[in-house]
Amino acid sequence: MSFSKKLSLTGLSLGLLLITSCGKQSEAETASEPTTPEAETPKAYPDTPEAAIKMIAGEISKGDMGVIWEAMPATYQSDVNEIVALASTKLDPEIYDKTFTFFDRLADVADKQKNFIFNTQLGGEQPPEEKEKMENALPSVIALIKGLAGSEISTVEGLKTFDGQAFFDTTVSKMAEQLEEIAKLSGETEFSMSDLSEVAVSVVESEGDQATLELKVPNEESQIESFTKVEGRWVPTEMADGWVQSIADAKAEIEGVSVEEMAANKPQLLSVFAMLDGVLTQIDSAETQEQFDQALQGAMMPLMGLMMMSTGGGMSAPVTPTAP
Numbered sequence: 001m002s003f004s005k006k007l008s009l010t011g012l013s014l015g016l017l018l019i020t021s022c023g024k025q026s027e028a029e030t031a032s033e034p035t036t037p038e039a040e041t042p043k044a045y046p047d048t049p050e051a052a053i054k055m056i057a058g059e060i061s062k063g064d065m066g067v068i069w070e071a072m073p074a075t076y077q078s079d080v081n082e083i084v085a086l087a088s089t090k091l092d093p094e095i096y097d098k099t100f101t102f103f104d105r106l107a108d109v110a111d112k113q114k115n116f117i118f119n120t121q122l123g124g125e126q127p128p129e130e131k132e133k134m135e136n137a138l139p140s141v142i143a144l145i146k147g148l149a150g151s152e153i154s155t156v157e158g159l160k161t162f163d164g165q166a167f168f169d170t171t172v173s174k175m176a177e178q179l180e181e182i183a184k185l186s187g188e189t190e191f192s193m194s195d196l197s198e199v200a201v202s203v204v205e206s207e208g209d210q211a212t213l214e215l216k217v218p219n220e221e222s223q224i225e226s227f228t229k230v231e232g233r234w235v236p237t238e239m240a241d242g243w244v245q246s247i248a249d250a251k252a253e254i255e256g257v258s259v260e261e262m263a264a265n266k267p268q269l270l271s272v273f274a275m276l277d278g279v280l281t282q283i284d285s286a287e288t289q290e291q292f293d294q295a296l297q298g299a300m301m302p303l304m305g306l307m308m309m310s311t312g313g314g315m316s317a318p319v320t321p322t323a324p
Helices: 003-009 012-026 049-061 066-070 074-088 093-112 114-119 128-149 156-160 164-185 193-198 237-255 259-285 289-298 300-310
Strands: 200-207 210-216 223-230 233-236
Touching: 049 066, 049 193, 049 200, 049 210, 049 223, 049 233, 066 164, 074 156, 074 164, 074 237, 093 114, 093 128, 093 156, 093 259, 114 128, 114 289, 128 164, 164 193, 223 237, 233 237, 259 289
Parallel strands: none
Antiparallel strands: 200 210, 210 223, 223 233
16 A cells, blocks of 8 residues: 555545545535634644655544644635535535434444344354454444534534635544544554554655655555645645546536435435334344344345435335335
8 A cells, every 4th residue: 555545545635535425425625725713823834745745644644634634725615615515505405414313323223232243144144252342343333424414514514614724634534534443443554643653654756746765654565756846735646646636526526416306315215214213213122032033134125225216226116015
């Protein structure tokens, strides 16, 4: 894994993908650009590429994902804000807000019924070691879901007042910590954000606004990465080269969303949410493994209905859940 991708793993792609994933069916943004409170002093951003990357890595190692937003060129910040704002004009507030409310409740039910979750035989029996990983990771997964469900982007109104700096300072920082914990508990990676505090950065080549750096994280092979200076900020060259097209593609995708079509699908979506809410009530009230498994089976049809709607398949008739 390249050093740039490690940085992305711990914050950059997380924040941007959260924003743009809302936009694929629902992105939103604020018309205003983020401002820094007068009482706060922005971090001094180094002019040389090696010092800039070292500083970013150091702040991330301490769990400060706000540095990711600060390290973005001003036009990049503005582009993200414009995408979020555009997406908010395509959203149905009731459906969008209800989605996050549903996941918040889902997390609460999962926490309450975790013993039934781990002992269900639906989908086959899990090996003991996999079951243990799931048990260990569940608290972080629940915290991740509830954190997002209660975040700035969980309502259309929140999207309209989106503040990138605040989003990265709080939500992205917390979610990066939780994702890292989940990855470790699941055995997917041994990488830790704290490792970035010891990154060694050396210049291979540097000329004008272009630089090639060698980056070495402890216990990892060194990586050669290219960076480009944009508006006083050093960003991965790959990002700089593709940014304009990526933003154009994202805007085109959002602009292609039909508000009329979304309105036409709204009654079906509300019906599916109502059924899912009923299923969650059954799962929440289950007192035996059998009752839990039956309620869980009842969620399959509504979930399939939502999947069909999200992929554009549509539903010719209301979906009904299987009998519990």
